[in-house]
Amino acid sequence: MSEVITYFQNIKDTVSSIFEGMSITFSHFVRKPSTVQYPDRIAQQVQDTLPLRYRGILEVDMDICTGCLACERVCPINCIAIGIERNAETNQRDFTLFDIDICKCMYCGLCMEACPTGSIRHTQEFEGACNNPAGLVRHFVTENVPLYKPKKGGETETRMIQKVDIGKRYMDEIAEPES
């Protein structure tokens, strides 16, 4: 007798569970999909939503780089290459090369911590895809530029004041491990 009861119980369970399951899937059918359609069909660029401390692809502001080579030395995998030559005409030292190989970079952030002026910085940029790995080497020196020397008594040019300020703020707020 118990088998007969189980038999009809099984039929009832099948019908009621399918009924309930179908109502749940139908209610999901009218819900908003949670998919983010990266990269083109999104309300806001992902870069804009990332936090300031996000360690993206490195950038260097050559105008406030002193050429101290601290970043090159501290880099554990030697992805930063800096070339400095003395310019015979102006008798000053010029950058001839400042390359960062993004392929190698592991985004450890040691270089930006070591930088005395805050010129090497992590950006929010993370989309590095390109057809050739050589395209991932970022060249920051296109023509020879002189090294930055901080002026005694502070900067006078508005443009330079801003740049130094940005670097200083970056150092204080983001690059300092303790901050």
Added chain:
Amino acid sequence: MEFTVQDLIQALLPGAIPAPVGYPLAAILVAFAVLSAFVAPLAGVTSWLERRVWARMQSRVGPNRVGPQGILQWLADGVKNIQKEDIIPASADRKLFLLAPYIVFAGFIGAFVVIPFGSWLIPADLNIGILYLLAITSLAVVGILMAGWSSNNKWSLLGGMRSAAQIVSYEIPAGLSVLTVIFLSGTLSMQGIIQAQGWAPQDWFIFYNPFTLVAFFMFFTSALAEGNRTPFDIPEAESELVAGYVTEYSGMRFLFFFFAEWGNLYVIGAITTTLFLGGWQIPATIFGVTMAEHPLAKGVLEFTVFFVKSYLWVLVAMWIRGTLPRVRVDQLMAMCWKYMVPIAFVCLFGTIVLLVIWPDGNPALSLATLGFTTLVLVYFMWRVVYQIMHSRPELYLKPYV
């Protein structure tokens, strides 16, 4: 359609070509035209729609990049698969391996011969239509078994064997449910079955009496099982059998199997509509317009009614696929032999008994069955509303994303 095709052939047949050559040639041309103009887009769009429907049920978006809302995704998939290499395993039974997809495909496409899209739109109204349909759809199992055997791969063989066992078993509840309808209509012809029903829901065979309502569910479930659809897709259970009998196939041959599967979905819907849901039946007069006076409008309306009804069941099959998990082999067999076959028999005998009592049917009983179904649907909608209210999700009612 049969008259139209006949007229067309006679009008276009040049006198120089003898009829025994001309007729098969013209028939092949017509079949090719129907295949490429109706069946291929139907199966293709169904594959795209199915992916979109599942996706929405799983809070995803689905393919929406190729063409507007991804509607041309099936063309892109087809072009991709044509370009792919047709790999034949070195130790495969070459002839059978090459032949198998065509057998499966022929079994599916042959079903379109007797599908009544309208009162005159049927390729051939055979007087044994439904019998032919049961026979021709079983041809697929030969191809599946052939594919499984000739691939010389354990997954393929297991998939083919499972499929054979499954289709042969589920033929029985399906056949018994069809027999219930045949008792009511008294004919095996597809048009005859539709003509025995009316346009109003209470005149449909599904609501004829409570037993036919159950027989309808038995038929739809067994048809899904015969079409290897989830939750009965154990022949291609990817968690156990890689891809089952299609494991060794690639490129266009692989596509043929899935073409047949998605096209078969529509065939299932069409048979269900024909047998239980009144087919193409429309009222004789709509808003005072006698439909018989406007043959073209009548034909279009009939086709629309039939297509909408049958595609509804395609959508339900997608919905089931998005809901139920795959059953195990032993569960599948137990469900068929222990539950569905006895229930189908009960439906058959119940209908016979009721036929003896009321040979012409009982309108009150039909209305009661219809009312009961409506109540169940209302309760179902309430459950859906409850699920939505319970979890307070963000609703998104637009079909596009």
